[in-house]
Amino acid sequence: MVEAELVAVAFAGDGAGEGELSWGQQDIWRAMVRQESWLPNGAWGPLPPGTTLDDVVDRLRYLMSRFPTARTRLRFAPDGTPRQVVSAAGEIDLEIFDAGDADPAELAERLRLRLQDAPYDFERDWPIRMAAVRRGGELTHLIVVMCHLVTDGLGALVLLEELDKRPDGPVPGMQPLEQARWQATPPGARQNAMALRHWESILREMPLRRYAEPADLPEPRHWRGEFRSPALSLALRSLAARTGIASTTIALALFAVALTRVTGQGPAVIRPMVNNRFRPGLDRVVCMLAQYGLCRLDVAGITFVEAFDRARRSALGTYKHAYYDPATMDALLDRVAADRPGLQLPCYFNDRRDDPTAAGAEPSQAPTAAEVRAAAGAGEFRWTTRQDVPFEPLIVHLDEVPGGTQATIFLDTHVLGPADAEALLRGLEAAAVEAALDPDAPTGSTDEVNAWTAGEGGVTVCA
Numbered sequence: 001m002v003e004a005e006l007v008a009v010a011f012a013g014d015g016a017g018e019g020e021l022s023w024g025q026q027d028i029w030r031a032m033v034r035q036e037s038w039l040p041n042g043a044w045g046p047l048p049p050g051t052t053l054d055d056v057v058d059r060l061r062y063l064m065s066r067f068p069t070a071r072t073r074l075r076f077a078p079d080g081t082p083r084q085v086v087s088a089a090g091e092i093d094l095e096i097f098d099a100g101d102a103d104p105a106e107l108a109e110r111l112r113l114r115l116q117d118a119p120y121d122f123e124r125d126w127p128i129r130m131a132a133v134r135r136g137g138e139l140t141h142l143i144v145v146m147c148h149l150v151t152d153g154l155g156a157l158v159l160l161e162e163l164d165k166r167p168d169g170p171v172p173g174m175q176p177l178e179q180a181r182w183q184a185t186p187p188g189a190r191q192n193a194m195a196l197r198h199w200e201s202i203l204r205e206m207p208l209r210r211y212a213e214p215a216d217l218p219e220p221r222h223w224r225g226e227f228r229s230p231a232l233s234l235a236l237r238s239l240a241a242r243t244g245i246a247s248t249t250i251a252l253a254l255f256a257v258a259l260t261r262v263t264g265q266g267p268a269v270i271r272p273m274v275n276n277r278f279r280p281g282l283d284r285v286v287c288m289l290a291q292y293g294l295c296r297l298d299v300a301g302i303t304f305v306e307a308f309d310r311a312r313r314s315a316l317g318t319y320k321h322a323y324y325d326p327a328t329m330d331a332l333l334d335r336v337a338a339d340r341p342g343l344q345l346p347c348y349f350n351d352r353r354d355d356p357t358a359a360g361a362e363p364s365q366a367p368t369a370a371e372v373r374a375a376a377g378a379g380e381f382r383w384t385t386r387q388d389v390p391f392e393p394l395i396v397h398l399d400e401v402p403g404g405t406q407a408t409i410f411l412d413t414h415v416l417g418p419a420d421a422e423a424l425l426r427g428l429e430a431a432a433v434e435a436a437l438d439p440d441a442p443t444g445s446t447d448e449v450n451a452w453t454a455g456e457g458g459v460t461v462c463a
Contacts, residue, residue, distance in 0.1 A: 004134065005096035007053070011061050015068035015175050016088035018075065022179040024276070024288040026326045028148050029082060036389050038120040040129075041156070042145035044108040047132070051139045053096070059142075060094055060130050063163060067286045068175050069150045074122040082122070084176060095131040099140070104133045108141035115145040152290040153352055154275050159286045173285025183325065195324035196332055198317060202296045203336045203343075206269045210344040211394075214417035220388045221413050227425035229379035230404035234367040235432035241366035243439065245308050248351045251398060253311035254435065255349055256297040257304075257443045258427035262420055267298035272315075273350040274322035292348055293322030299443050304435035307443055344415070348395035353405065372436045379404070379429050381422050396425070 021029060032039050047056075064070045071090065074082040099107050115129045127147035133140050151159060158172070174182070182188050236254075240247040256268035271292040277283045295318040299307040337343050391410035399406045407425045416424075434441050 004098040007057060007094040007096065008091050009057050009060050009064070009094050010089070010091050011064035011071075012089035013065040013068065013071060014088075014171070015177070016071075016086050017177050018083060018085045019177045020180045020184070021082060021084050022176040022287070022289075023183055023323065023325055024152070024179070024291060025084060025149060025176055027291050028288045030326055030330070031392075032148070035391060038122070039148035040116040040120070040145050041148060042112040042116045042143070044112050044141055044143040046105075047139050047142050049138070053132075053139065056130075056132050056139060056142065057094060059163060060092065060128075062166060063128065063159070064090070064092055064126070066162060066171060067150070067159060068171070068177075069287045070126070070128050070146075072127065072149065072176070073124070074149075076123065084180075086175075086177060090126070092126050092128065092130075096139075097131060097133055099133050099135040104135050104140040108133050108143050111143045112145065115143060120147065149288055151286045152275070152288050153354075154277055155286040155289065157354070158284050162286075171286075173283065173287075174281040175285065176287050179282075179287075191323055192325045192328060195321040196328060198321035199294050199324075199329065200332060200336065202269060202294055203333070204340070206267075206296070206343075206346070207265050208340060208342045208344065210265055210269070210346070211263055211416045212420065214414060214420075216417070218386070218413045218418070220386045222385075222387050222389065222391045223383055223411055223413050223418060223421070224385035224391065225381060225383045225409045225411075225418075225421060225425070227379055227381040227407045227409075227422070227429070228401065228404050229375075229407070229429045231372060231375035231377070231379060232407070232429045232432050233400065233405040234372045234375055235429075235436035236405065238366045238369075238372055238436045239308075239432070239439065243305065243308060245312055247353070249311050249315055250308055250435075251351050251353075252295065252315065252349065253297065253299060253304075253307040254431045255396065255428055256299045256311070257307060257431040258424055259347070260300050261427055261431075261444060262424045266300040267296050269346040270295050270297065271346045271348045272318060273348070273352075274319050276319075276323050278319070279323065291322050291324065291326075293318040294346065302443055303440045304431075304443060305439040308439075345393070348392055350395065351398045353398055353400040367436075369437055372433055375404075376429075376433045379426065381425065383418070394421075 028039065068086045071087045072084050073087070075085050076082055097107060097111060111131050111133070115131065127150045129145040131143045133143070183192075236247050236251060239245070239250050243250070252270070252272055256270060259268045259270065260266050272295055273290050274293045275290045277289065282289060295314050297311060297314055299310065333345065391412065393412045393415045395410045397408045399408070407428060409421050409425060411421050431443070
């Protein structure tokens with residue numbers, strides 16, 4: 001892999017200044033510290049035929065000039081506390097690589113990994129890395145890697161839309177510097193205090209232990225696994241169309257059912273990711289805005305349709321209280337853990353699917369029961385990573401991918417054993433299939449967990 005050309009790209013934009021991190025920035029920064037990573041998001045794709053170097057330079061210049069978070073670096077106080085510094089102007093390098101006889105797509109993937117794995121300096125490096133592949137004098141592929149401080153998933157969709165349409169009006173939304181100023185006002189303090197009260201009431205009532213003691217303590221202890229399921233995708237679409245309930249709410253309820261079955265503990269306590277873009281002035285801002293909420297869901301001994309309704313009502317409070325100061329929230333978690341020795345904190349759940357048919361689809365367009373039943377059991381699970389660098393103790397992401405819905409799990413195997421982790425994802429598919437075939441079917445009670453995970457109850461694909 002040889003760099004053929006390095007192009008310096010100058011840029012300038014509005015919104016320069018320095019200040020405290022916003023709550024969303026603080027949240028992702030703390031995750032970066034815990035996980036010892038700058039949490040890069042990378043992707044590559046083919047360029048339209050005839051794309052010139054000037055076209056790619058213009059794209060990078062627009063991205064850096066348009067969005068203040070692309071021009072944001074950090075400055076650290078002596079105690080290590082970060083502040084955000086938004087530059088008014090600067091210069092960034094665009095890397096061009098010649099593929100030679102290599103497959104340009106394979107080279108693009110190698111470049112993505114290289115850009116993500118390269119060390120990152122929060123104080124000196126720009127949070128965007130861009131490279132292009134050239135073959136036979138023609139640019140063929142573009143690679144972009146962004147630090148997670150630039151934006152969350154929904155903000156990335158806005159960024160891509162604006163890169164395509166190139167609006168020249170004011171950048172949309174309240175930018176992080178302005179967010180941080182509002183968060184320091186009395187209204188911001190009231191929002192944070194309400195969130196803390198909501199969280200504390202749940203944390204002090206939830207069971208101490210959430211998971212069975214792992215039979216073994218593997219090393220390396222931090223594992224990543226993937227479960228790709230056609231049936232889960234079909235079932236979620238079917239249920240959203242039949243019930244009129246948002247697919248993300250249905251997925252949360254089904255995850256609570258699967259978690260209750262695998263752990264034998266109820267109610268389920270989960271930290272779902274909340275986008276926070278329903279708040280005034282934040283719907284189209286390109287920044288890290290999403291934060292994890294806290295949801296208590298008792299889904300044992302009822303029907304699936306009742307579980308969906310409970311999740312819908314619980315979600316309102318969860319979303320309202322998922323906007324908070326991470327420093328004071330971490331202090332609360334520490335206090336509760338000190339008062340309740342042995343407390344296992346709730347797992348994270350992040351539904352990142354972007355399915356336009358997920359809610360409000362016509363029932364006639366929904367997958368049929370026969371299609372759901374035929375796909376049951378076709379899901380494939382694999383462990384992809386085992387490492388010493390920590391993940392969060394337990395987090396599950398949902399993404400829509402070719403061939404179905406993918407559930408990705410990150411876990412500390414000293415908290416939850418690998419077999420239980422796989423059973424959790426397969427149990428999510430099983431619950432979705434059962435509900436899609438009969439929404440009035442029972443979810444099961446917590447004392448039935450052994451029967452469910454052994455494959456003796458309902459429509460199960462755990463075997």
